[in-house]
Amino acid sequence: MISTMEEKPHVPAAPRKRKVPGWAVAMLGVAGAIALLSITSYQTGFPQLTSSGTTQTAVRLALPILLAGLGGLWAERAGVVNIGLEGMMIMGTWGAAWAGYQWGPWAALVAAVVFGSLGGLLHAIATVTFGVNHIVSGVAINLLGAGLTKYLSTLIFLPLSNNPRQSPPVQSFDTFSVAGLGDWLGELESGQRLFISDVAGILRGLVTGVSPLTMIAILLLPLSYYLLWRTRFGLRLRSVGENPHAADSLGVKVYFHKYVAVIVSGGLAGLGGAALVLNPGQLSYLEGQTGGRGYIGLAAMIFGNWRPGGLLGGAALFGYADGLQLRSGGETVLALVYGVVLLLAVIVVWQLIRRKWFSAAAAIVVAVLMYLLYISLDEIPSEFVSYAPHMVTLAVLAVASQRLRMPAADGLVYRRG
Amino acid sequence: MSSSTSVGTDEHPAVVLTGITKRFPGVVANSDVHLTVRRGEVHALCGENGAGKSTLMKILYGMQPPDEGTIEVNGEQVRFRTPSDAIKAGIGMVHQHFMLADNLTVQENVVLGAEALHGIGKKARARIIELSGRTGLNVDPGVLVEQLGVADRQRVEILKVLYRGAKVIILDEPTAVLVPQEVSELFDTVRGMQEQGYTFLFISHKLDEVRAIADSVTVIRRGTTVGSADPKTVSSRQLAEMMVGSELPSPETRESTVTDTVVLDVKGLKLMTPDGSRPILDDVDMVVRSGEVVGIAGVEGNGQTELVETIMGMRKAGSGTITLQDQDITKLGTLARREAGIGYVPEDRHRHGLLLTQPLWYNRILGYQTRKPTSKGIWLDTDGAKKDTERIVADFDVRTPGIDVPAAALSGGNQQKLVVGRELSGDPVLLIASHPTRGVDVGAQALIWDEIKRARAAGLAVLLISADLDELIGLSDTIKVMLRGRLVADADPNTVTPEDLGSAMTGAGATSASVQETGTAHGTAVVEEGEN
Numbered sequence: 001m002i003s004t005m006e007e008k009p010h011v012p013a014a015p016r017k018r019k020v021p022g023w024a025v026a027m028l029g030v031a032g033a034i035a036l037l038s039i040t041s042y043q044t045g046f047p048q049l050t051s052s053g054t055t056q057t058a059v060r061l062a063l064p065i066l067l068a069g070l071g072g073l074w075a076e077r078a079g080v081v082n083i084g085l086e087g088m089m090i091m092g093t094w095g096a097a098w099a100g101y102q103w104g105p106w107a108a109l110v111a112a113v114v115f116g117s118l119g120g121l122l123h124a125i126a127t128v129t130f131g132v133n134h135i136v137s138g139v140a141i142n143l144l145g146a147g148l149t150k151y152l153s154t155l156i157f158l159p160l161s162n163n164p165r166q167s168p169p170v171q172s173f174d175t176f177s178v179a180g181l182g183d184w185l186g187e188l189e190s191g192q193r194l195f196i197s198d199v200a201g202i203l204r205g206l207v208t209g210v211s212p213l214t215m216i217a218i219l220l221l222p223l224s225y226y227l228l229w230r231t232r233f234g235l236r237l238r239s240v241g242e243n244p245h246a247a248d249s250l251g252v253k254v255y256f257h258k259y260v261a262v263i264v265s266g267g268l269a270g271l272g273g274a275a276l277v278l279n280p281g282q283l284s285y286l287e288g289q290t291g292g293r294g295y296i297g298l299a300a301m302i303f304g305n306w307r308p309g310g311l312l313g314g315a316a317l318f319g320y321a322d323g324l325q326l327r328s329g330g331e332t333v334l335a336l337v338y339g340v341v342l343l344l345a346v347i348v349v350w351q352l353i354r355r356k357w358f359s360a361a362a363a364i365v366v367a368v369l370m371y372l373l374y375i376s377l378d379e380i381p382s383e384f385v386s387y388a389p390h391m392v393t394l395a396v397l398a399v400a401s402q403r404l405r406m407p408a409a410d411g412l413v414y415r416r417g
Numbered sequence: 418m419s420s421s422t423s424v425g426t427d428e429h430p431a432v433v434l435t436g437i438t439k440r441f442p443g444v445v446a447n448s449d450v451h452l453t454v455r456r457g458e459v460h461a462l463c464g465e466n467g468a469g470k471s472t473l474m475k476i477l478y479g480m481q482p483p484d485e486g487t488i489e490v491n492g493e494q495v496r497f498r499t500p501s502d503a504i505k506a507g508i509g510m511v512h513q514h515f516m517l518a519d520n521l522t523v524q525e526n527v528v529l530g531a532e533a534l535h536g537i538g539k540k541a542r543a544r545i546i547e548l549s550g551r552t553g554l555n556v557d558p559g560v561l562v563e564q565l566g567v568a569d570r571q572r573v574e575i576l577k578v579l580y581r582g583a584k585v586i587i588l589d590e591p592t593a594v595l596v597p598q599e600v601s602e603l604f605d606t607v608r609g610m611q612e613q614g615y616t617f618l619f620i621s622h623k624l625d626e627v628r629a630i631a632d633s634v635t636v637i638r639r640g641t642t643v644g645s646a647d648p649k650t651v652s653s654r655q656l657a658e659m660m661v662g663s664e665l666p667s668p669e670t671r672e673s674t675v676t677d678t679v680v681l682d683v684k685g686l687k688l689m690t691p692d693g694s695r696p697i698l699d700d701v702d703m704v705v706r707s708g709e710v711v712g713i714a715g716v717e718g719n720g721q722t723e724l725v726e727t728i729m730g731m732r733k734a735g736s737g738t739i740t741l742q743d744q745d746i747t748k749l750g751t752l753a754r755r756e757a758g759i760g761y762v763p764e765d766r767h768r769h770g771l772l773l774t775q776p777l778w779y780n781r782i783l784g785y786q787t788r789k790p791t792s793k794g795i796w797l798d799t800d801g802a803k804k805d806t807e808r809i810v811a812d813f814d815v816r817t818p819g820i821d822v823p824a825a826a827l828s829g830g831n832q833q834k835l836v837v838g839r840e841l842s843g844d845p846v847l848l849i850a851s852h853p854t855r856g857v858d859v860g861a862q863a864l865i866w867d868e869i870k871r872a873r874a875a876g877l878a879v880l881l882i883s884a885d886l887d888e889l890i891g892l893s894d895t896i897k898v899m900l901r902g903r904l905v906a907d908a909d910p911n912t913v914t915p916e917d918l919g920s921a922m923t924g925a926g927a928t929s930a931s932v933q934e935t936g937t938a939h940g941t942a943v944v945e946e947g948e949n
Contacts (some may be wrong), residue, residue, distance in 0.1 A: 052906045118800035235521075239529050242518035250530030250577075251501040355693075408520055 054206020062319020066271030068297025078261030083138030086294025087145030092273025097285030100170035116270015216377035330379035429492030461631035511581030597919035662706035686737035712893030760840035807836035830861030
């Protein structure tokens with residue numbers, strides 16, 4: 001019927017590059033990271049880099065970051081910047097401790113989600129209904145979270161624990177391990193063979209001492225992906241974050257979806273708080289316990305390019321850096337510096353192949369500096385070591401934030417009409 | 418293919434609007450509007466910007482309720498509270514400003530809000546592929562919208578409407594963003610769909626297009642319908658007089674004022690994409706003389722924006738030189754270039770021209786923060802800025818309650834008059850005008866044209882970029898055609914037609930003696946050279 005179409009010069013859409021599927025990239029990345037760590041541990045003689053103990057601690061420490069990051073993902077996909085994750089997380093820790101010492105760990109989870117959601121609701125009311133700048137509202141919630149929990153702790157926890165900064169101990173979850181597999185992996189790990197022992201160590205860490213909360217957190221990741229990318233609700237939620245005017249013109253309830261997203265976001269951040277309280281090493285509420293993990297969660301999400309898979313990678317990276325410094329201290333963190341040098345060497349080669357001379361030169365300079373640091377020090381000063389995760393955050397974001405794509409209407413206040 | 422194929426039988430008309438009146442505080446947007454659209458026709462609604470076309474369509478599409486009057490669809494009186502009510506009645510709207518989310522796929526954009534019809538998975542995909550043939554859209558539904566060109570985005574908008582089962586489609590200024598070839602493709606699509614029984618309401622102020630596509634025309638002026646016409650018999654002039662109520666302005670300049678004094682001399686200018694894979698600007702040579710208007714024609718995205726931004730110093734040229742009045746400005750920053758005598762009317766006044774939340778006099782200072790009368794030494798001279806803003810408001814007929822209102826309070830035309838007035842202050846030697854009359858009403862357009870002509874007669878060199886080919890042909894002394902970052906042809910504005918220009922812009926080659934190709938050859942040869 002439209003006979004003239006073929007004859008007309010048609011300005012074609014840009015040809016699409018053949019894409020390597022996302023899961024393949026992820027698998028390659030994981031394999032590369034393990035190879036890098038295993039070479040580093042072999043070269044420097046620190047098996048702790050890939051030991052099951054380190055991995056186990058890393059998983060525990062990555063959980064709060066993962067959950068906070070998921071919270072950020074929900075809110076930002078709907079176009080609301082949630083810098084208040086930290087505050088919602090603090091509320092979650094208090095809620096988890098308050099319910100946890102009375103009724104056990106499952107109640108702690110529920111209370112943490114409820115407390116976090118309340119923070120989310122507040123953020124939604126401020127940003128969506130009243131059009132407050134998202135950062136201002138988020139910072140206010142961070143201050144509010146810290147202040148409110150301090151007040152509540154003094155009121156409720158002081159008579160019980162004689163300490164206004166700490167709650168009574170909370171009952172922990174029963175953990176379980178995959179028995180036969182763990183032993184077999186343990187044998188492999190102690191064999192000290194390049195790569196195989198490292199993989200075994202990491203796997204063993206992943207299947208030992210698993211708590212229900214770990215399972216829930218890991219399941220929440222694919223669940224979030226499914227909800228946000230594979231359902232009608234998720235499509236609407238994301239459309240609100242990309243172009244709310246278009247969504248509104250198609251009958252999508254913009255405010256409703258933003259509210260749901262931010263409340264879920266708060267709930268997930270609260271759950272992240274519960275993961276801190278129910279951490280076997282601690283098992284109580286402590287003032288200042290979150291230590292900026294809400295922000296790191298947000299950073300992990302940005303590092304992951306606002307996608308769940310990337311977010312998992314970011315959380316794993318920060319959790320690992322944190323776990324390593326906690327478990328084995330300055331010497332091993334220094335070994336990690338050696339690993340960074342190796343990684344930079346790979347980057348240099350890659351940039352040379354792509355003929356990016358400036359990037360290659362910059363990478364060489366940084367690599368040389370790092371290497372000098374590595375050979376001139378015996379261990380990283382302990383005062384500095386506890387900031388390893390924050391340093392990693394800074395470095396990774398500085399490098400990775402070049403090609404990121406945030407939702408188009410993220411952080412913009414939407415007014416109907 | 419379609420159930421309804423009857424055209425013009427004595428059934429009920431598709432849409433009848435009777436006595437529609439809509440008041441906003443202080444303004445009557447529509448008063449007593451009558452409109453009848455027969456089934457299966459293309460009905461054009463003509464009127465100037467601000468005549469009330471958009472308000473009327475918002476009422477028909479359920480975005481705003483009318484204060485008085487009735488709407489009938491297929492003979493039944495209806496009352497729309499939201500657009501979804503209108504969609505249920507079979508009315509769909511393609512907005513002038515696309516309502517698409519760039520980072521979502523074609524399929525996601527189409528099914529959004531209508532997931533109940535076919536879900537969001539394979540069934541939806543099949544239906545989209547089936548429907549996209551009718552709109553001439555030839556892309557995979559899984560492609561991101563940001564990868565599509567303007568014409569394809571428009572097809573996605575039409576597809577959205579079809580997917581929801583619309584039978585009456587409102588096209589709001591659909592040709593504003595298209596080049597002539599794309600316009601005729603759109604018209605082919607419209608005619609093809611008309612044969613399948615769809616009814617179109619075509620909103621436009623481009624009269625030639627209206628006469629080319631419409632079966633009947635209704636003219637609206639100052640919020641009310643002033644009459645209908647048969648596009649087969651009425652002339653553009655008659656339509657224009659119905660629309661404006663008086664004579665139309667024209668961009669045409671009569672006598673040449675071109676001198677021999679070279680003001681801007683661009684030699685061998687190159688600019689690469691950020692990843693260095695391909696050139697955006699490729700060996701651009703260009704001269705603009707005092708008293709001359711050089712127009713650049715080109716489909717958007719062929720390097721015009723980057724050319725302007727490189728001359729302004731907002732992008733750093735890869736190689737080549739830019740000389741302004743014998744001064745090499747290639748290495749200077751943007752402010753220094755402005756101080757050297759370049760005025761710049763940016764293509765997007767909201768992003769680059771104005772601070773919307775700031776008062777007018779504050780906007781007067783932008784770009785002149787180091788010069789009189791808006792600065793004294795290191796201090797800003799607010800009194801001087803205010804006084805000079807008053808001058809611009811008076812000279813350029815900026816309709817505003819005062820100079821202390823924020824720029825956002827002004828209409829697009831008045832904002833643009835302010836920008837043009839500011840950029841012509843301080844005696845520039847070169848004016849770069851990117852789409853100077855885009856999205857402004859006829860009155861402001863005439864004023865801006867007059868001011869450019871006056872400045873040109875006084876010896877100003879002007880580099881004009883415009884998508885409005887009539888404007889380009891009317892104002893320019895020389896026209897250069899830009900394609901894939903190269904200036905591929907020169908055209909003589911005295912003889913060239915918009916169609917010739919359009920064909921040169923899309924790379925189809927010269928179709929007329931008025932367009933002279935420059936360089937070796939066009940098309941593939943150009944690309945090969947560009948890759949060396």
